[in-house]
Amino acid sequence: MGRLTGGDPSLLRRINSAVVLHALRAADRATLTEIARVTGLSRPTVEGVVEDLAAAGLVVEAAPEENTARRQGRPARRFRFRAEAGHLLGLEIGTRRVTALLSDLDGRVLGAQDRDVPETAPADERLERLRTAIAELLRRAGVPRSSLRAVGVGTPGIVEADGTVRLSTALPGWTGLRLGARLRRSFKCPVLVENDANVAAVAEHWKGAATGCDDVVFVLAGLSPGAGSLIGGRLHRGFGGAAGEIGALHLLGRGETPETLLSTTGRPLHPLDEQAVTEVFALAREGDPRALAAVDRFVQRLVQDVAALVLALDPELVVIGGLAAGLDGVLEPLRRELARCCLRPPQVALSSLGEAVVATGALRLALDHVEQQLFAVDGTVTARRRAR
Incomplete structure (x- = not known):
């Protein structure tokens, strides 16, 4: 320079x-x-x-x-x-679990803590479980709360810039929750809240299957799938933070809703009952014909949803995570459909970060914020930032 x-x-x-x-x-x-x-x-x-x-x-x-x-x-x-001069937290708030990751200022993970949460737990109980996990993690690591420089959070739903959850069908009492403001009461450092699929895309780009790829779609394949996208290495949130909400495509009148796709009884699954979804996957692996048919419906819908996103964004790579990441054979149907309908089919891979993907992306969110503070002058990041 x-x-x-x-x-x-x-x-x-x-x-x-x-x-x-x-x-x-x-x-x-x-x-x-x-x-x-x-x-x-x-x-x-x-x-x-x-x-x-x-x-x-x-x-x-x-x-x-x-x-x-x-x-x-x-x-x-x-x-x-001195990477030990401060610490970061990456938090995931999920339907059945909350997770906290602790790292130093180089992003090296120093510890992790999980807590199970009932799917029907109200917002206050879910946040209390998260606070308990954080307190235990910091205690075990011997890190004072005052050492935290930033906290990143990944959660289901459409999240506004101030951390308010504008809409979430996955967690009870989550729509309209001022999540960022609630969490900031517990910390004296910045708290950044983002959609879970978005931070998962960031995580895969940082440490997972998308390392080295700057145009990436990450699909968090659950009962109602969502997606996060990186365009030119930057997270694409959309005008209102709702980019990638492919779970709403069934509203276009394509027949079965997400709740009926994986049903083996003819009755819709409860929208929050991911345990029932997991059981359907397990039955399919055992060869149960009704479960196999349900999983096939799920995969076909997922393929269509992903294809719509690929046609719009033309990514280099599609990474599949969430419930579908454990399904044998999900990649080939997806590759065949993308080859059929796309001018330039992308590469397709399963997530390499597994259940840690959302918390890892939230940690990267916190690290990005600290790097802006350390290496930026008047909003401009200094030259020659190391590729991460």
Whole structure:
């Protein structure tokens, strides 16, 4: 990065600080001379910036390596980014479970905690189970709540920018819930709330099957499927946050509703009864003919829903997660249908993150927020951010 001259000195300091901090974070450890070479800043400037970052607790001098310490002469001082200077939480609020993941500022997961929740639990009970899981996780990890820099949350439903759930049919008492405001009472750091399929797409792009792909559709295949999309590596939420709600396609008058697709009795499944859906899948694997027919209906509808999304977005990759991720043979019908109706069929893969996908994406949401604080100046992220 070339040197900047003139302008606001305080802005220059912020830019230099962000550039140096990024260089240190990208390296395991580095000398002042190495940092100067990478950033293009003068060595005295780098030295001053490192001193300021050390005073802020973000940088520390690294202990010399054992083989280096044995050499004659004083080794060059090396510094490292203090990933332990703060912590992040990634939370999933699901129909039957709440999950909390804890990480350092590099996104390394330090612990996880789950709590089962009845599907019919009201909002207050569900949030209390989540608070209990968080408290236990922090206690076990020995991390004080004051160390948290950001909290990401993934939840079913259409979520507004302030964390209010505008619509959710999956959780009782969730529609209209000011979820972000409720959770912020428990933390002194930013809390970011997003739709579960959206954060799942982010997770797969970060650590899962979509690593290296910037145009991705993630399908969270449940009783009422949803999808999250990345376009050019950026999450696409739509104008009102409702992009990817493919579970509503049955409202176009295509016959069976989602509740009847997986029924083996002729009676609709309860919209919240995912346990019954799991049992249908298990019966199908055992060869039960009615369950096999129900699963076939489910797969065919899923194929149609995904095909509609692919035709609109033309992604490089479609990742299937959720209930369908455990179904043998879901990929081939999907590939055949996409090959039949799409000009350029995408690759198709199952989620590689399994049940952790939503909480992992929520953690990435929190990490993105912290990186904006550390590496952005006046809303512009500094150059040469490490690809994650």
